[in-house]
Amino acid sequence: MNALFAANALLPEGWAKDVLMGWDTQGRLTQVQAGAARPEGVAQAAGPLLPGLPNLHSHAFQRGMAGLTEYRAEAEDSFWSWRELMYRFALRLTPAQLEGIAFGLYVEMLEAGFTSVCEFHYVHHDTDGRPYADDAELARALMRAAQRAGIGLTLLPVLYQTSGFGGTAPSPGQRRFIRRTDSMLRLLDTLRPDCDAQGARLGLAPHSLRAVPPEALREVLEGLRAQDATAPIHIHIAEQVKEVADCIAWSGQRPVAWLLDHAPVDARWCLVHATHMDADEYRRAAATGAVAGLCPTTEANLGDGIFDLPQWTSGRGTWGVGSDSHACVDAAEELQMLEYGQRLLRRQRNVATTAAQPQVATAMWGEAVHGGAQASGRALAGLAPGQQADFVVLDPAHPVLAGLDAPAMLSAHVFAAGRQRPIDSVWVAGRLRVQGGRHAQQAQAAAGFVQARRQLLTD
Ligand SMILES: [Zn+2]
Numbered sequence: 327m328n329a330l331f332a333a334n335a336l337l338p339e340g341w342a343k344d345v346l347m348g349w350d351t352q353g354r355l356t357q358v359q360a361g362a363a364r365p366e367g368v369a370q371a372a373g374p375l376l377p378g379l380p381n382l383h384s385h386a387f388q389r390g391m392a393g394l395t396e397y398r399a400e401a402e403d404s405f406w407s408w409r410e411l412m413y414r415f416a417l418r419l420t421p422a423q424l425e426g427i428a429f430g431l432y433v434e435m436l437e438a439g440f441t442s443v444c445e446f447h448y449v450h451h452d453t454d455g456r457p458y459a460d461d462a463e464l465a466r467a468l469m470r471a472a473q474r475a476g477i478g479l480t481l482l483p484v485l486y487q488t489s490g491f492g493g494t495a496p497s498p499g500q501r502r503f504i505r506r507t508d509s510m511l512r513l514l515d516t517l518r519p520d521c522d523a524q525g526a527r528l529g530l531a532p533h534s535l536r537a538v539p540p541e542a543l544r545e546v547l548e549g550l551r552a553q554d555a556t557a558p559i560h561i562h563i564a565e566q567v568k569e570v571a572d573c574i575a576w577s578g579q580r581p582v583a584w585l586l587d588h589a590p591v592d593a594r595w596c597l598v599h600a601t602h603m604d605a606d607e608y609r610r611a612a613a614t615g616a617v618a619g620l621c622p623t624t625e626a627n628l629g630d631g632i633f634d635l636p637q638w639t640s641g642r643g644t645w646g647v648g649s650d651s652h653a654c655v656d657a658a659e660e661l662q663m664l665e666y667g668q669r670l671l672r673r674q675r676n677v678a679t680t681a682a683q684p685q686v687a688t689a690m691w692g693e694a695v696h697g698g699a700q701a702s703g704r705a706l707a708g709l710a711p712g713q714q715a716d717f718v719v720l721d722p723a724h725p726v727l728a729g730l731d732a733p734a735m736l737s738a739h740v741f742a743a744g745r746q747r748p749i750d751s752v753w754v755a756g757r758l759r760v761q762g763g764r765h766a767q768q769a770q771a772a773a774g775f776v777q778a779r780r781q782l783l784t785d
Contacts, residue, residue, distance in 0.1 A: 328756055329357075330717070331364040332375035334732035336691065338708045340683065341732055345375070349715040353755025358709050371719045372750045374732040376691060377708040378441025378716025379657040380478070380698030383560070383598050383619050383648025385446055386428035386468060390779045391415045392653050405566050405628045412651075413499035415782065416449050421458075421467045423778040424449070428471035430775025431652060433765045435477060438747065439657035441716035441754045442478030444648065444702055446531050446560060446598070448486055448503045450513075455501030461509075462516050469524060475771065476759045478716070479526040480702045481517065482560050485510045485546050486533045491576035493539050503533075507542050511549040518553070525755070527703045529558035535573060535581050540588060547589065558594055558703035560619065561585070564607075565599035565630050582607040591616050596701035598648070601631040608634065612643030617701040621650035622663035632667045635678055646697030656747070657718075658740045661690045665741075685733045687740035715756035721763065724748035 328349045335345035337358065346362035349355050364370060395411050428445075435443060445468050451457050460466070465483060472479040486503040489496045496504050505513070514528060521528040530550050532538040538546070550557055564570055564581045573581040582603050585591060593615035600618050603611065611618075620633055628651070638645060647660040654660075661678075665686055668677035676686050683689035692708070699706035705713045720727060720735050726743045727735040739748055752760035759765060 329365070329368045330371055330375075330753075331362070331368050332371040332719075335360075335371075335375040335709055336377060336688065336736070338692065338696075338710055341688065345709070347709065347715065349756040353715050353757065354705065355709065355711050355713050355715050358711060371717070373720040373722035373727070374735050375709075376439075376718045376720070376736065377695045378706070378718055378752065378754065379439055379691065379694055380646060380702045380706050381435055381440040381443045381648050381657070382596060382617070382646040382698045382701040383446055383621050383650045384431075384443050385448070385651060386431050386471070387416065387419055387424055387449060388412060388650075389431040389652040389655070390423075390427045390775075390782055392651070405630065406568070408628055410499070416502060417453060417499065418782055419449060421463050423782055424464055425467040425471050426774040426778030428468050429474055430771045430778075431655065432471055432475035432477045433768055433771035434655045435649075436475060436752050436754070436759050437749065437763065437765055437768070438655050439718045439749055439752065440477070440649070440655075441718070441752060442480070442698075442702055442704065442706055443472065444480040444482055444529075444558070444560065444596070445472075446482050446484060448484035448531075448533060450483070450505060451502045453502065455504070461513055465513070465517055466520070469520065469526060472526065473524055474767070475765070476754050476757060478702070478704060478706065478714070478754055479524070480529055480558060480704060481521055481526055482529045482531040482558070483510065483513055483517070484531040484533045485542065486537045487542055488537055488539055490536050491572050507545045507549070510546055511553070514550070514553060527558065528554070529560065529703055531560040534562040534569070535584065536569060543589060556594060556703065558596065558701060560596040560598055560701065562598045563600055564602040565625075567602060567631070570602045580604060580607060582611050586610050586614065593700060594703070596646075599625065599630060599633070601625060601633050605637070608637045608643070609641050612638055612641030615644065617697045618643055618645040619648055619701060620645055620664060621648045622660050622667060623654040624650035624652075626663060626667070627651065627653040632671050634671070635664065635668050636672075639680075644693075644697040644700060646694050646701050658743065661687065661694060661740050665690065685737065687737040688733050690740070691736060715753060717751075717753040718749060719751045721748045721750040
């Protein structure tokens with residue numbers, strides 16, 4: 327029977343009691359009824375039930391290098407020296423290794439409360455920089471990994487053409503990323519039927535303003551609009567101070583200001599990072615309806631800077647979270663890091679609340695589901711009819727949570743569980759994927775991940 331009962335569930339309008347949920351054979355919710363009785367034969371969630379959290383920014387292969395770049399290589403180590411190490415890693419990757427790492431990662435994501443992922447996919451070609459016989463080879467490796475794990479997918483093939491503002495030629499280390507605009511549009515055409523068949527959403531990611539010249543940006547957006555006028559569009563923007571300085575030197579404008587003046591930014595867009603904006607950019611970008619794609623643990627790991635969340639939300643800006651480089655893979659930890667950054671910046675507590683919701687963890691979970699769903703371009707916007715039946719059920723017997731009420735259990739999950747993971751079960755599209763905190767294929771996924779990483783480090 328496609329139904330589940332929860333004594334406590336987090337609905338879009340807040341916590342509700344005695345919620346009965348039903349869904350159809352496609353995994354779409356058809357019924358969400360609070361104050362219901364549990365019909366005989368319908369299972370009951372072990373603990374508080376949350377909507378599944380979309381992970382709006384991922385480069386799956388980078389999970390394979392997590393922990394490997396935590397040493398000083400230069401007097402002032404930075405994003406840019408990390409990037410050199412990432413390039414060396416990306417240059418060796420085979421399709422089988424990418425699938426192994428991605429499968430391991432997606433299983434980890436499910437166990438950590440992420441029920442879908444936006445894959446910002448930029449390693450396209452063979453190691454020598456030439457296209458594979460099947461130009462979509464590496465994209466398909468990611469699609470298979472997502473399907474095997476049972477995680478929802480928004481696939482975002484990345485357009486990457488130049489190594490800097492003003493059309494600087496790409497470096498040899500970038501040869502696997504480079505595509506002409508017509509080649510990108512053909513790739514999207516090739517992938518579309520397979521994405522549809524898998525229930526995945528296909529979008530596009532112009533990598534950044536330093537990697538896509540203005541003319542190519544205009545052309546690829548027009549081409550995308552002709553294929554799918556509502557497709558999600560993600561772009562890295564204003565992540566690093568150097569990127570802002572380079573953009574000003576090139577155009578006289580800061581990156582977000584330039585983008586807003588030269589591209590049709592609207593609610594289809596996800597501005598990934600958007601760390602360095604001035605007050606005018608915060609106001610204007612929020613007003614477009616675009617989602618701010620925040621990746622707090624990666625932004626901390628790479629020394630990017632801190633996004634000013636209250637400035638964004640005061641302009642009614644929408645936001646979600648991603649784990650990006652996967653230095654850490656945990657939905658709750660992204661929210662904790664985001665809130666703690668704001669606390670450290672402002673020397674205040676309990677910053678990321680909303681007018682309607684003073685509970686920080688509850689407010690953040692709801693906002694991140696809302697923004698993550700929008701950025702994913704899929705029906706993932708929480709526990710409401712028409713949305714997908716993606717659930718995370720907390721473990722009420724875990725010592726950190728036991729005996730607390732439902733909002734406090736979520737607070738403890740986000741702020742007090744540390745590296746323990748008080749998650750009982752995870753459902754995607756109405757199918758149970760994680761039970762007792764463990765994915766059915768956890769051992770197999772971990773072994774494949776370790777094997778792929780070992781090969782990459784020894785080849
Ligand atoms: Zn990224």
